[in-house]
Amino acid sequence: GQRHIAGVARCCVALTQLDQGRFQPRTADLAIAGNKTRRVFACIQQQGSATTLDPLREVIMHRLPFRNFGDHQSLAGCFVTDVNGADRAGVRWFELRRTGLGSWSLYQEGTYSPDSHSRWMASIAMDGSGNMALGYNIASSTLYPGLRYTGRLAGDTLGTMPQGETTLISGSAANGSNRYGDYSAMGVDPADGCMFWFTGMYNATANWSTRIGSFSFESCGCTAPAAPGGVSASATATNRITVTWSAAAGATSYRVYHADGTCPAPAYTLLAQVTGTAYTNTGLSGGSIHSY
Numbered sequence: 573g574q575r576h577i578a579g580v581a582r583c584c585v586a587l588t589q590l591d592q593g594r595f596q597p598r599t600a601d602l603a604i605a606g607n608k609t610r611r612v613f614a615c616i617q618q619q620g621s622a623t624t625l626d627p628l629r630e631v632i633m634h635r636l637p638f639r640n641f642g643d644h645q646s647l648a649g650c651f652v653t654d655v656n657g658a659d660r661a662g663v664r665w666f667e668l669r670r671t672g673l674g675s676w677s678l679y680q681e682g683t684y685s686p687d688s689h690s691r692w693m694a695s696i697a698m699d700g701s702g703n704m705a706l707g708y709n710i711a712s713s714t715l716y717p718g719l720r721y722t723g724r725l726a727g728d729t730l731g732t733m734p735q736g737e738t739t740l741i742s743g744s745a746a747n748g749s750n751r752y753g754d755y756s757a758m759g760v761d762p763a764d765g766c767m768f769w770f771t772g773m774y775n776a777t778a779n780w781s782t783r784i785g786s787f788s789f790e791s792c793g794c795t796a797p798a799a800p801g802g803v804s805a806s807a808t809a810t811n812r813i814t815v816t817w818s819a820a821a822g823a824t825s826y827r828v829y830h831a832d833g834t835c836p837a838p839a840y841t842l843l844a845q846v847t848g849t850a851y852t853n854t855g856l857s858g859g860s861i862h863s864y
Contacts, residue, residue, distance in 0.1 A: 585632065585649070587668075587676055614659040616690045617713045621746035625711060626753075627652050627661050627692050634755035637697045644669050647676070648704060652692040655683055661690035663708050665733075682731040684708075684722060689715055693772070695758035700765030701792045702726035706733060707740070707758045707770035716743030717752070719772045719783055725791060740785040741774050748778035766792035797822035800849070805864050814852045815864045828853075828864060835863045 615624035629652055636649040647668040655662035662685030669679040684706060685691060694708035707721040719740040722733045756772035766788045773780040802818035815828060828851045829840035840863070844851055856862065 585668075615750060616661055616692060616711055618711045618746045619714055619716045619743075623746065623748065623750055625717065625747060626750055627690075628753065628755075633694055633696075634757060635695070637758075637760075639698050639700075639702075641702065644671050646679070646698060646702075648696045648698055650694045650696045650706065652694070653683060655685040660685065660688065661692040663691050663694040663706060665694070665696055665704075665706055667704070680730040682733060684733050686737065688712065691720075693753050693756050695756045695770070695772075697758040697760050697768060699760050699768065699789065699792045701789075701794075703789045703792055704733075705758055705768045705770070705787070705789075707756060707768075707772060709753070709756070709772060709774070711743070716745055717747055717773075717775045717780075718743035719756075719770070719774050719785075721758075721768075721770055721785075721787070723789065725789060735789070738787070740770065740772070741783045743775045745775045745777050747775050747780055752780070761786075764793070800826060803864070805862070808852065811856045811858060812852060812854050813856060813862060813864075814850060816850045819849050826851075831863045832860065833863060834861055 616627050617624055632649050632651045636647050639646045648666070649668075650663050650665040652661050653664040654660065662683050664681070664683050666681040667679045668676045670676045689710050689712040691708045691710050694706055696704060696706045698704050703723060703725050705721055705723040707719065709717055710720050711717040720737055721740060722737045723735040724733045725735065728734050753773050756770065758768060758770045761767035761769060767786055768788060769784065769786050771782065771784045774783055775781065797820045800817040800820040800823065803815065804817075805813050805815045808814040817826070820826075825845050825847050826849070827845050828843045830843045830853060831840045843853060853862070853864075
C-alpha cells in the first residue's frame with residue numbers, strides 16, 4: 573500500500589511481509605520516485621472532446637510482480653506522476669530488490685515521458701531473463717486514448733526504458749465519460765517465461781473497448797555470444813567497402829550496422845544480417861567516411 577505522510581513530498585511504499593507459520597507481519601517504508609512528487613494534477617485531455625479523463629493518481633497500479641532469480645528477488649511497480657508541473661501525466665516506475673531474507677531496497681527507478689502526450693494507467697512486468705515491459709494508455713489534446721508499450725533489457729542503463737515505444741493500438745474516438753479504467757494488466761506467459769501479454773482499454777467509439785496484445789524480447793532465455801573480434805574495413809573496389817570479422821563462438825548470424833562519419837557515430841542503421849564473416853557495402857560515394 574501507499575502512505576501519505578504530511579510534509580513529505582515523496583511517495584512512500586509500505587511493504588508488509590507475512591512469515592509462514594506465524595502471524596507477525598514485518599513492515600518497512602521505502603521512499604520512491606526521487607524528486608518526482610505525486611502532486612494533485614488535472615485530468616487528462618483527449619482529442620476532440622472537452623471531457624477529460626481520470627488519471628488514477630491515488631494508487632500504485634496493478635500489480636507488483638515478484639520474481640526470484642536465485643541470487644536476488646525483485647518487485648516492480650508503477651504509478652502516474654505529473655512530470656512537468658503543468659499537468660502532463662507520465663509513468664513513474666521502480667524496481668525493488670533484496671537478497672535472501674534481507675531488507676528490500678530501491679534498486680532503480682525512472683519516469684517514462686518521451687514527448688508532450690500523457691501516459692497513465694500503466695502495468696509493468698519482468699520476464700525470466702530480467703527484462704522489463706511497461707504498458708500504458710496514451711492521450712492528449714491531439715491524440716485519442718490508445719495503448720502503447722516500451723521496455724528495457726536487463727543490461728540496459730539503470731532507470732531507463734530505452735527499447736523504444738510501440739503502438740499496440742491507436743484510439744480513433746474520444747471517451748464519452750471522465751471515468752476511465754481502474755487498471756491494466758501486463759503479465760508473462762508461464763509456458764516460456766518470455767512472452768508478455770498486455771490487456772488495456774482504448775477508444776474506437778465513445779464507449780471504451782478492450783485490447784489484448786503479446787510480444788517478447790528476442791534475448792529472453794538466450795545467452796548472447798560474445799561480440800566478434802578482429803573487425804576491419806577496407807576499400808576493395810571503387811565505391812565499395814568490405815567489412816570482415818572473426819567468428820564468435822555460438823553465433824549463427826551477424827548484424828552489420830553502418831553510419832556516415834567517423835567512429836563512434838551517434839546512430840547506426842542496420843545494413844544486413846549475414847551468416848558468414850564478411851559483408852560488402854556497395855554504392856558508396858567516393859571521398860566519404862563510413863563507420864561499421
